Amino acid sequence: MAKIRGAVVVDVEACKGCSVCVVACPSQVLDLAKEVNGKGYNYSYMKNPEACIGCENCAIVCPDGVITVYKVKVA
Amino acid sequence: MAEITLKDIIKEENLVYKRSKIMTNKTLSYCPGCGHGTAHQIIAHTIQDMGIQEQTIGVSPVGCSVLMYDFLDLDIQQAAHGRAPAVATAIKRLMPDKFVFTYQGDGDLAAIGTAETIHACNRGENITIVFINNGIYGMTGGQMAPTTLAGMPTSTSPYGRDTSMMGNPLKITELLAMLPGTYYVTRQAVHTPRAVRQTKKAIRKAFENQKLNRGVSFVEIVSNCNSGWKLPPVKANEWMVENMFPFYPLGDMKVDGELVNK
Numbered sequence: 001m002a003k004i005r006g007a008v009v010v011d012v013e014a015c016k017g018c019s020v021c022v023v024a025c026p027s028q029v030l031d032l033a034k035e036v037n038g039k040g041y042n043y044s045y046m047k048n049p050e051a052c053i054g055c056e057n058c059a060i061v062c063p064d065g066v067i068t069v070y071k072v073k074v075a
Numbered sequence: 076m077a078e079i080t081l082k083d084i085i086k087e088e089n090l091v092y093k094r095s096k097i098m099t100n101k102t103l104s105y106c107p108g109c110g111h112g113t114a115h116q117i118i119a120h121t122i123q124d125m126g127i128q129e130q131t132i133g134v135s136p137v138g139c140s141v142l143m144y145d146f147l148d149l150d151i152q153q154a155a156h157g158r159a160p161a162v163a164t165a166i167k168r169l170m171p172d173k174f175v176f177t178y179q180g181d182g183d184l185a186a187i188g189t190a191e192t193i194h195a196c197n198r199g200e201n202i203t204i205v206f207i208n209n210g211i212y213g214m215t216g217g218q219m220a221p222t223t224l225a226g227m228p229t230s231t232s233p234y235g236r237d238t239s240m241m242g243n244p245l246k247i248t249e250l251l252a253m254l255p256g257t258y259y260v261t262r263q264a265v266h267t268p269r270a271v272r273q274t275k276k277a278i279r280k281a282f283e284n285q286k287l288n289r290g291v292s293f294v295e296i297v298s299n300c301n302s303g304w305k306l307p308p309v310k311a312n313e314w315m316v317e318n319m320f321p322f323y324p325l326g327d328m329k330v331d332g333e334l335v336n337k
Contacts, residue, residue: 007084018108018308024268030196056092057268063112064103072089075081
């Protein structure tokens with residue numbers, strides 16, 4: 001069975017750390033970082049990148065559109 | 076099998092989702108987790124998918140989304156408080172081949188702009204109205220709005236809305252569905268991925284309907300106002316599901332000019 005691997009890229013400086021994406025992720029990939037960005041928000045990052053399936057859920061609920069999603073099929 | 080690294084995945088050819096080109100690079104002025112941002116992304120993606128950026132004219136309201144013209148790379152006219160449907164009427168009548176939409180909050184559409192909204196819907200203007208309902212005046216500091224739920228605390232009703240003194244919450248979307256001028260009336264939300272996908276379908280339909288020239292397409296989006304509700308974003312969404320949705324149930328009210336029986 002083909003496996004799907006995904007990855008997200010968060011625009012760290014534009015992220016406002018609302019954590020809506022963290023809740024929306026079905027495979028618990030995302031979490032808020034302990035560090036803050038230039039505005040003082042704890043930005044979102046891939047805590048568990050192996051689990052990402054590239055489902056876009058985090059990106060479509062992101063109010064600020066800071067998430068870009070990539071997906072690849074692994075044979 | 077060789078281990079696949081993030082570098083192998085993050086390549087242009089594997090891209091599946093990115094911010095719409097119609098969104099400008101400006102940082103949205105909304106609070107973290109605000110549904111306005113999600114609604115903007117949906118509208119931008121819909122317009123991009125339809126390829127109608129050049130033919131779309133938006134009307135921005137007064138409220139948190141007053142700066143919409145800064146965030147969407149479209150032709151946008153800012154209207155006086157509540158008068159967006161009237162301005163959109165004029166634009167659409169002068170340029171009937173353009174896609175015209177208004178984007179309004181509940182303080183704009185359901186309070187000061189009630190008359191304009193009802194009359195534009197009753198005349199059956201061929202426009203799309205996107206209505207963001209968070210049950211509060213968000214921009215000015217969380218005052219009670221006509222859509223505020225019974226018992227809901229706000230800065231001007233700190234002990235909760237007392238309906239015997241302050242009146243009942245207004246279900247304006249149900250009211251508009253009764254008017255013969257509306258062609259498509261629906262209520263959606265943007266708090267979960269599923270809700271966002273459904274809202275996107277609804278907004279797409281609302282824009283497509285303008286090609287038919289049958290009347291107003293009205294999309295209400297029940298949204299959060301975490302600053303006004305004094306809750307963190309995720310908690311605000313949970314509060315919305317528990318309290319807003321029983322009073323403002325999601326779903327289509329009128330499709331293709333026919334009321335949906337529930």
